[in-house]
Amino acid sequence: MDSPSMVSIRNLHFAYRRKAVFTGLSLELKPGYIYGLLGQNGTGKSTLLRNMAGFLFPAKGSIEVLGFEPGKRHPDFLQKVFLVPEDFYLPSMRIDRWVRYQASFYTSFNREQFDRNIRDFDIPPDAVLDEISYGQQKKTLISFALAVGAPLLLMDEPTNGLDILSKSQFRKVIAGAVDENKCIVISTHQVRDLDNLIDRILFIEEGKILFDQDLETISRKLTFKLSSDAAEVAGSLYQEPSLKGHAVIVANTGEEDSRPDLEMLYKAIVLDGEKINAVFSAE
């Protein structure tokens, strides 16, 4: 049976002064998934997250998160939804002191998990927040976000500013944090950073959801492969030249097993979304 939605967005309209960002966006997010919110810069990813977290208010339409109206920013709501913004502020104090004071607001805060997370990220717990690097600050905030026990965790470009090793630590920490009651939404324009992490993809473009599928379905419906067969290349849903022929996306008709290439899929959807979506709507 389908679990009920954790986030329900209906007919969302939002604009910055005169620049419209969303004009009727609707979306449902369910627990148990790690959503990848993918799209180019300036397509409305951060705006969508901030609307869900209650920091921006819709001009029209409605957002319901865990039964709350986010814009009211009720304390119970703020305990259950945590946003890791791309640009964040941390006060000038030691990490352990900062955690002690911040954690007192979260009844489900798990100190052991926080300690484990910052250990995994190699951050000294007695470091002073404004004396460590941006990447370390971000990892501290992510560690805290994962430990507050919020059912909905929103992360805006969390891998920005992280080095290669930290990105892999990030994937490990996130993968260990999700369960069937939690929903994690990760927004990024760096598709490769989320490889092997997300299990549902939302492609957003000019304020519209272009594509919304889970990875299992994508694997079932599409095949990602290298091909030197001219006929296959010509009949593919998307193709791009590579050193060993052509990288192509074709409809998976023979139950072939392939690993989705999110970057290629994203380009395919941006260039000809209808063709890709048609594969998913046809049974």
Add this chain to the structure above:
Amino acid sequence: MNQTFDFGRWWMLVTMHWAENRKRYLLSLLAIGGLLTAWYGFLLTIDKYAPLNPFVQYATYYCGLYFVGCLYASMLFSGLGSKAEGIHILSVPASHLEKLLCAVFYGVILFYIVYTLVFYIVDIPMVQLANRMMSNEHRVWPGTTMPAPPMEVLNIVHSEWAPIPDKEYHLFLAGYFAVQSAFLLGSVYFARYSFIKTIVGILLFWLVFIVFTEKGVREHLPEGWTTYNFIQWNNYKINETQLHLVRLPSWVESGVIILIQYSCPFVFWFIAYIRLKEKMC
């Protein structure tokens, strides 16, 4: 748990605010104490007869209170002007009312108490020092045999040396809380340069008020009548030996005065609360 106000949650906010800002606050208090000492030291060098008379102390106390209090109030929610700091403030799981009351607790109540304390920590020894200097060197006013009286420490409760209206109504103190609350509102309302913008806002409001009472009201009065003050009107010309005064019923008059004296902070805090609820980051 109550979603509007919970004392335990509010207290957590108060302790967190202190943990995040204590260094800055302690340094600021040292700076205030240092500036007061430097100012009094300067007065002691230029005036050998009555350097720290109660009026000087009174003026020092209120000038410092207005300037520092308003500057501090304008910084209470200035973080909301930045997206990163704004999200930090708004995402703490406490209600808007608790966040506002935390700011009022630090910016209004605690600041007033601590500023007064710092003032006296500097004022009392400096007055004693002034008296010692006077008793050693200058016992009489120059060219006379009149003894220069010793300085007394200012009593801010009695305001003995205050201008006349303040002795009766404590207008400077009430005015301070009103003006400071306007700066607190400004810190929520304006994303940037809230201190300067609030000053401009207050001046504009004052200008409109003056124009309204001087022009707007006067032009609608019958011929010969003038505004005595903004709740009383008089006429000299009806009978030159008699003054005709029109005033509101005494309970309305005292009600208006009390309202002007004490209601401003509550009105501004309420507007700040509404703006805080509407704030987007």
